[in-house]
Amino acid sequence: MHRRARSCLLAALSLALAVLAAGCxxxxxxxxxxxxxxxxxxxxxxxxxxxxxxxxxxxxxxxLILDNKDAGVAHNIHVFQGETELGNTRTIEGPGLAxxxxxxxxxxxxxxxxxxxxxxxxxxxxxxxxPAGPSDPAETPPPDxxxxxxxxxxxxPPADTSSDAPAGS
Numbered sequence: 001m002h003r004r005a006r007s008c009l010l011a012a013l014s015l016a017l018a019v020l021a022a023g024c025x026x027x028x029x030x031x032x033x034x035x036x037x038x039x040x041x042x043x044x045x046x047x048x049x050x051x052x053x054x055x056x057x058x059x060x061x062x063x064l065i066l067d068n069k070d071a072g073v074a075h076n077i078h079v080f081q082g083e084t085e086l087g088n089t090r091t092i093e094g095p096g097l098a099x100x101x102x103x104x105x106x107x108x109x110x111x112x113x114x115x116x117x118x119x120x121x122x123x124x125x126x127x128x129x130x131p132a133g134p135s136d137p138a139e140t141p142p143p144d145x146x147x148x149x150x151x152x153x154x155x156x157p158p159a160d161t162s163s164d165a166p167a168g169s
Contacts, residue, residue, distance in 0.1 A: 029063065031099035037061030038132040042077060042112065042122065044094065045069040049112070049122040051134035058107040058128045068094035075120070080111045091116065 029035075038060050043050045047070070056062050066089045068075045077100060078088040086105075089098035105126045114120035125135055 029099045029101050031063075031065045031097040035061075035063045035101070037063060037101075037104075039063045039065060040124070040132040041065045041067050043067045043069055044073075044075040044114065044120065047073070047117055047120060049114075049120055052122045053125065053135040054122070054133060055125045055127060055130040055135045056105070056132045057130050058126050059104045061104050062102045062124075062126075062132070064089070064100050064102070064112065064124075066092065066098045066100075068092050068096050068098070070094040074116055075114050076116065077112050078115055079124075080113070081105075081108065086110070088115075 038057050040054055040056055040062065042054070042064055044066060064077055064079065066075060066077045071094050074091050074093045076089050076091040076098070079086045079100060079102060087100040087102050089100045092098045107126050107128055110124045110126060112122045112124060
């Protein structure tokens with residue numbers, strides 16, 4: 001009799017743990033894990049993104065890392081092509097990191113935004129041969145920002161400015 005009760009109890013505990021584990025949800029990719037593609041860090045600080053405009057290489061998977069520097073303030077990044085959302089980070093309270101991994105993107109302009117703070121908007125310019133990083137040296141993140149990684153030790157070829165995104169994208 002005790003054996004059967006113990007078996008039922010173990011089965012019930014196993015089921016409860018499985019339900020709890022399933023309810024935890026996806027926390028997204030590990031921002032510090034190895035990634036084959038280009039990585040771009042976007043800082044959230046004082047309710048703004050830095051850089052506001054960044055570049056990324058076309059036809060290469062892209063990981064955007066949200067580096068939330070605003071202590072006690074929640075932020076996220078949602079990436080859009082026009083009205084279509086391509087992906088998003090989880091919402092994190094600062095300080096903290098979160099990431100979203102995107103498939104290889106065609107050349108064009110892609111907007112990113114914080115759904116909690118609508119004034120936080122930025123743009124990733126995806127160009128053939130462009131390195132991942134700020135598009136303007138004046139918008140370079142502060143020295144304590146994680147480094148930008150294009151996934152290659154070789155220098156990137158110059159950006160092809162003749163293949164700009166078609167109008168309306």
